[in-house]
Amino acid sequence: MKRIYMDHSATTPVDSLVVDAMLPYFTDKFGNASSLHSFGQEAAQALEQSRQQVANSIGAKPEEIIFTSGGTESDNLAIKGVAYRNSRKGKHIITSTIEHPAVLSTCAYLEKEGFEVTYVAVDSDGIIDTEELEKSIRDDTILISVMHANNEIGTIQPISDISKFAKERGIYLHTDAVQSLGKIAVNVDELGVDLLSISSHKIHGPKGVGALYVRKGTPLQTLAHGGGHERHMRAGTENISGIVGFAKAVALADERIVDDAKHMRHLRDLLINKVMNSIDNAYLVGHPTKRLPNNVNIRFSFIEGESMLLFLDMKGIAISTGSACSSKSLEPSHVLTAIGLKPEDSHGSLRITLGKDNLQEEIDYVAKALVEIVGHLRAMSPIAGKNPSLR
Numbered sequence: 001m002k003r004i005y006m007d008h009s010a011t012t013p014v015d016s017l018v019v020d021a022m023l024p025y026f027t028d029k030f031g032n033a034s035s036l037h038s039f040g041q042e043a044a045q046a047l048e049q050s051r052q053q054v055a056n057s058i059g060a061k062p063e064e065i066i067f068t069s070g071g072t073e074s075d076n077l078a079i080k081g082v083a084y085r086n087s088r089k090g091k092h093i094i095t096s097t098i099e100h101p102a103v104l105s106t107c108a109y110l111e112k113e114g115f116e117v118t119y120v121a122v123d124s125d126g127i128i129d130t131e132e133l134e135k136s137i138r139d140d141t142i143l144i145s146v147m148h149a150n151n152e153i154g155t156i157q158p159i160s161d162i163s164k165f166a167k168e169r170g171i172y173l174h175t176d177a178v179q180s181l182g183k184i185a186v187n188v189d190e191l192g193v194d195l196l197s198i199s200s201h202k203i204h205g206p207k208g209v210g211a212l213y214v215r216k217g218t219p220l221q222t223l224a225h226g227g228g229h230e231r232h233m234r235a236g237t238e239n240i241s242g243i244v245g246f247a248k249a250v251a252l253a254d255e256r257i258v259d260d261a262k263h264m265r266h267l268r269d270l271l272i273n274k275v276m277n278s279i280d281n282a283y284l285v286g287h288p289t290k291r292l293p294n295n296v297n298i299r300f301s302f303i304e305g306e307s308m309l310l311f312l313d314m315k316g317i318a319i320s321t322g323s324a325c326s327s328k329s330l331e332p333s334h335v336l337t338a339i340g341l342k343p344e345d346s347h348g349s350l351r352i353t354l355g356k357d358n359l360q361e362e363i364d365y366v367a368k369a370l371v372e373i374v375g376h377l378r379a380m381s382p383i384a385g386k387n388p389s390l391r
C-alpha cells in the first residue's frame, strides 16, 4: 500500500542532500571540535561554518547562536536561563495559553521555584490578546515568551507588535519559531526578539539538534555545566554531524522557501475547500489567513478524531489529532480548549500538516478518504446517524 505522510509538524523526513552533507562527519571527519590537531580543526571549522549558515538565515550574528539538542532544550535554556539570571530584577514571566509543552511545562516548573507566570488568553482564532498582554506587564516582569506560529492550529502571532512594548519596558522577549522556520520569514530584527528557538527535524534535518538565538547583551544562565563549549552556555561535545545536517537543512529551506510555501499554500487551500464543500458540519480551526502555509486543522462534529485517524492510517494516510504531544492522552488539547472549543468539539479535530513533497493527487486521495470515513463514522454515531443531512 502506498503511504501518504501529512504530519510534518510532528517531524519531517531528512532530505537526502542533508544526509549526504552529514555522512563524512560520521567517518573521515569524526574529530572532536575541541581537539587541537587537524581532526579537531576540521570539526571546529564545520561547526563554525554551520553556525554562520544558521545565523545568516535568521539575520543574527554567529556568536549569537547556541547549538542545542532541539526545540525543547532551546525553550528550556531561553526561559530558565533568563529567569535564573534576572531573578533579582524580578520574578514575573508572561506567556500565552497556547504555547508548546516545552514552554508551558518550563513555566510551570518555574512557578514551583517561586516565579510568577501570567498566561495571556487568545481569541477564537488563536491570536494572542495583545491588549491583555500589555496590561499584564508589571514592574517585576523580566520575560515575555510567545510562540511565532502554533504547532496545532498554525496561527501566526504578532511578535513584532509585542516586541514594541517589551522594548519600551526593558523586558526580554523570547519566541519559539520551531514551526515557522522554513515556512514564513524568520528574522530576529524584524521580529524584534532577544531569544528565538529553532529545531532541525521540523525542516527536513536530523532529530536531536536545534539552536537558541540569544541577542548580544542578553544575560543568560547556563543550565548544563561542564567544558566551555558554545561560549560556556551549553557544555558537551558538539553534535557535529547533526549540526552540519541542521545547517544544510536551513540552507535548503532558505533556497526553497518561496516556492515551497507557495506549493504548500496551494495544497492547503485545495484540501480545505474540498473538505468544506463535501462534508457537512466541518469547521476550519485557527485563523483563516494568519496561519502557516502547511497547516490544515479541521473539526468534524459528532465523531472522534482518534477513530478518523485510525481509519485514515488503514488507508496509508498519516495525520494527527490535536497535537502530536498530547495525542496519546484523552485530555482535550490545551490549544483547542484555549480557543474556546468544548471538549466534545475538540475531540473531532484533525491536524493535517503538509510538506514540500506532498502532491496534488495526494490531496485528492486524502479528501476522498475523509468523505468516506466521516460518512461511515457518522452513520454509526448514535447522534449523527439518524440525520442523513449530517453526513
Ligand SMILES: *Cc1c(COP(=O)(O)O)cnc(C)c1O
Pocket: 009, 010, 069, 070, 071, 072, 073, 100, 102, 147, 149, 150, 151, 176, 178, 179, 199, 200, 201, 202, 208, 209, 210
Ligand atoms: C516540535 C516543537 C518543539 C520541540 O522541538 P524538539 O526539537 O522536538 O525538541 C518545540 N516547539 C514547537 C512549536 C514545536 O513544534
